[in-house]
Amino acid sequence: MGEQPIFSTRAHVFQIDPNTKKNWVPTSKHAVTVSYFFDSTRNVYRIISLDGSKAIINSTITPNMTFTKTSQKFGQWADSRANTVYGLGFSCESHLVKVGTVLNVSSGFRLESAPADLQSPLTSESVNGTDDERLAADANQHADTRAEPSQNALPFSHSSSSINKHWEAELAALKGNNAKLTAALLESTANVKQWKQQLAAYQEEAERLHKRVTELECVSGQTTVIKTQKTELNRTIEELEAALRAKEEELERLKAEVESANEFRFQKDSLLQRLEDTEARNQTLEAQLNDLEQRLESIQLERETYRKNLRSLLELLDGKIFELTELRDTLVKLIEAS
Structure with a gap:
């Protein structure tokens, strides 16, 4: 079925000043229609208000929220998702009581009266410090961490x-x-x-x-x-x-x-x-x-030269040995003849 309307009222809409967190800022020049919806599919309640084509309230109600009555015609609540505090100023007290009563019975949205020192923007420019502190505490719970991706080493070949x-x-x-x-x-x-x-x-x-x-x-x-x-x-x-x-x-x-x-x-x-x-x-x-190849060629040339010299030496030694052998034979013959 989706969202179904519960009821509507007319009220002046305010939001807390995001800079000072103390002063109320009106979001509409005059009283606008504030509608209250229930989504049966998700079991969620929502407060919506439009000023022309601009949505000035789009707040999802949760059971832990508190609707604080700061005067006979003014109430406020903190929305941690929107990171702000909303305020509604009604033309009569009965409208304010109806909003708090209906939302309390249907969604668990608690209606509380403010302490004596808590003022509404209809009588003062201050806002409840308790709601402000709750808003700041809720806003500090949304820090994100990002993981650094790891790099995989690629295999290395010796060739x-x-x-x-x-x-x-x-x-x-x-x-x-x-x-x-x-x-x-x-x-x-x-x-x-x-x-x-x-x-x-x-x-x-x-x-x-x-x-x-x-x-x-x-x-x-x-x-x-x-x-x-x-x-x-x-x-x-x-x-x-x-x-x-x-x-x-x-x-x-x-x-x-x-x-x-x-x-x-x-x-x-x-x-x-x-x-x-x-x-x-x-x-x-x-x-x-290339340097090793050049050195290898140089060594091979040196070895070839060494081999040639060695062959020449061996041939010379063979000739000398042959001559010595002939000389020995001659000496033996001379000794035998004498």
Whole structure:
């Protein structure tokens, strides 16, 4: 069924000054309609007030909230989600009591009377310090932490040629993925602009329909036709809210894709830097290899020269040994002959 109206009143709407946290700031120039809704699907109560097409109150009621009566015609409550304090000034005390009583019975929204030193903007410019402190305490509970992504080290091969092939393959794959992600990002950016325009149109339509519903509720002696129109308007509002939620989910998905594309770009830059370092190392290794080859050629030439000299020496020694052998034989013959 979605949100159903409970009742409506007219009141002057105020908000706490976000700078001083002490003074009330009027959000409407005159008394406006304040409507109270109940969403049976989510079991949630909500207070909504429109000034023209601008929503000046959109507060979801929770059981731990307190509606403080600071004077006979003024009440206030702190909304930690909106990070502010709302105040309502009524034309008579009965309206204020009705608001507190109905919300207390239906949602557990507690109605309390303020202490004697607590003043409303209808009689003073000060605001209750207790609500202000509660608002500040609630606002301090929304700190977010972001985890730093870890980088995985890539394997390193002892062969310079295999390292080059590995990094070139990785770089080619990343370039392909980067091109696909860039194209998808451009298409998503164009879609985001169109969806933002649609969202703005949906929001304007929803505000207009909320205003229309409020006006219909304020008309005394509602007829069957008005009730039918209200039902149709509520159904239209539900459809628009569903469309808004779908667009918000799509926007979150696109944001995740953009973050993924940025991460791929970072990895590509890292791989390019490693590839440059590897190429520089390869050049150094090639220079060392060329130097070793030259030294090897020089050593081989020296060994060849040494072998030639050794062969010449061996041939000379063979000749000398042959001559000594002949000389020995001659001496032996001479000795035998004598």
